[in-house]
Amino acid sequence: MTGDDVPDPRGGDHDGARLTVVGLGAAGASLAWRLVDAGIPFEVVEAPAGARERSPERTWSTWGPHGPGPFGHLVAASWPRVRVIAPDGAAVTAELGSWRYRSLSSVDLDRAVRERLDRAGVPVHERVLTGVPPAPAVDTRPVPVPTTGRTLLWQHFLGHRVRTAVPTFDVRTATLMDFRTPQPAGGVAFGYVLPTSATEALVEYTEFSAGLLTAGQYRDRLGEYAARAGIGAHEVVATETGVIPMTDAVFAPSPSPGVLRWGAAAGSVRPSTGYSFSTLQRQADALVAQLPGPLTLPAPHRRRHLLMDSVVLRGVADGRLGAGFFVDLFRRNPVHRVLGFLDGSTSPAQDLALMATAPRLDMLRAVAAVARTPHPPP
Template identity: 50%
Template sequence: SALLQHFRGWFVRTRLPAFRPEVVELMDFRTPQPRHGLSFGYVLPTGPREALVEYTEFGPSVLTEPAYTAALRHYTEDVLRLGAYEILGEERGVIPMTDAHHAPRAGRHVFRIGAAGGAVRPSTGYAFSAIQRQTRAVAAAVHQGRVPVPPPAYRGRHLAMDAILLRGLSTGRVRGAPFFGGLFRSVPAERMLRFLDGETRPAEDVLIGLRTPVLPMLRSAAGLPFLPRVPH
């Protein structure tokens, strides 16, 4: 299974104070939801009148330029109600979300880390913590005179959970916004953030799994053995 996490953001400055610099808003699901996948907004303030306002979508393909503009205008004007603002700049990107196998090396002396080495978490697109784990392991191996083959970015059980969720999102069996919204409401924030980074213990994974829609997840899991696996 595979989805694209694609996003577009505006660096904005409002006429009047509109942001709390100490508060970051992540995964705001007050955006129109696609049939398969999910969408959400981000607000990353840098001051009372400045912030990066982001629109993100998980889906099979990217949007057109007018569609991104419309989504951001809806989020800034109708959801956040920022009032008068100016756009200082923009950012954009696409992150592949896939449960495909990533080989740790591309040649005798070429080793893969980061996105090429499977550091992008398939279900969320998070990668920073996994990249840090890989680079620390590679640096330690070089220091000790060993072959610096990067370790797997995530444990097998986390990848299995990701594959099930990714399948559920891509088929529409799992509705993304209610799924993640329910987890954020029912799972302690500190545990949830560690789960997103792939650092939870087995018992914690079980507790988190019990707070997911069981039947759609089981149906998604049942179809996984029959999907072709293409190495990356």
């Protein structure tokens, strides 16, 4: 169902009021999928295609045990091996064993969820919502990034889906961080390569830093990286850009009772990685388990992981933790410990083991810098 009028969602037949899910991005789509599974009546409000508010198409990558998992049937590509490359070209390559690094396209997820909602008779109102939705609702619309944290960096990138004339890529290996790029002051820069065949890959130039670049600078740096990585003559078949906040700020809770703010707007993006997709899957499971009771926000990340992220962000922003820190994480730890930490699934003992491999003096200085800066309220 489409149309400009959003009927009052109250009047549904579930516990006296029908739930509204605002936004059908990673968070909204993940919740909607599970609400259909659970047979809970709801409706969706999503900005129409072409609206300024509509989130652009993107590729979501996650990692974890190989298998169907949430949206496993939509995975467009997966890799059994990951690689991190030091500035001098030394590569740390790790087999993931029973895990996979994998990607799915927001276009495929959107299509699959909408088909499912259509079959289940769930109304989808194509509309730019202004103001607060009627309760009960889960509101996943973006909010301005809070600037109240100790550190705010941006993960910003330009990605090209490229097709080369000659076989170039190792289709079994995802290159997560290739530091053979000039490094910015107060940040890090790296290439990211997700091959889908010997001649096709998503190739990105990414920075974690405080300032954005111009469109021309992104293009130049991506071009320079591609040349350094040995990616010869190629055509660009698609482009993806992104600006993701990396901050230890506390996101403000929903301003209205009965309306749960959730998603990137509620701190689901992991500060030290810019990833949120697997966190959103965990939170979506927890939210559906709370129904038909009132919804409260499932904590996106563990407190100790947020503290460690604060330290890492401070260290990167101060220039103490750079390419070497990230390369050594992968060089000195089993890959599942690193990826588990980045995904929030490691135990305290694993976290301690991980931290023991970090450069002690630089970490202590970053801890001291964090401790000196009190965390202001949201």
